[in-house]
Amino acid sequence: MTISTELERQPIDCRTAVRQLWDYLDHELDAVRMAEVTAHVERCAECGEHFAFARTFLSALSASRSDVSDAAALRSRVVEALQREGFSSDA
Numbered sequence: 001m002t003i004s005t006e007l008e009r010q011p012i013d014c015r016t017a018v019r020q021l022w023d024y025l026d027h028e029l030d031a032v033r034m035a036e037v038t039a040h041v042e043r044c045a046e047c048g049e050h051f052a053f054a055r056t057f058l059s060a061l062s063a064s065r066s067d068v069s070d071a072a073a074l075r076s077r078v079v080e081a082l083q084r085e086g087f088s089s090d091a
């Protein structure tokens with residue numbers, strides 16, 4: 001995979017999409033990457049499920065606690081849950 005600074009949309013694979021999952025949900029990505037991930041998740045049912053799962057988790061989290069001090073630990077717990085569902089970041 002080549003790193004491109006051009007605006008042309010190149011489809012990203014599942015691995016790339018999932019690797020950017022948290023940054024995507026935190027809106028930490030630039031507009032081009034946000035669009036790439038959005039496009040992938042909309043087309044890919046598998047990633048769509050993972051992203052929906054994570055998004056639901058984050059909303060529940062922010063709804064229940066506004067001062068999350070151990071967000072990183074909670075995140076890794078979600079990643080573990082995803083992996084138990086059969087998802088592998090090495091896929």
Ligand SMILES: [Zn+2]
Pocket residue numbers: 013014015017040044045046047048
């Ligand atoms: Zn995918």
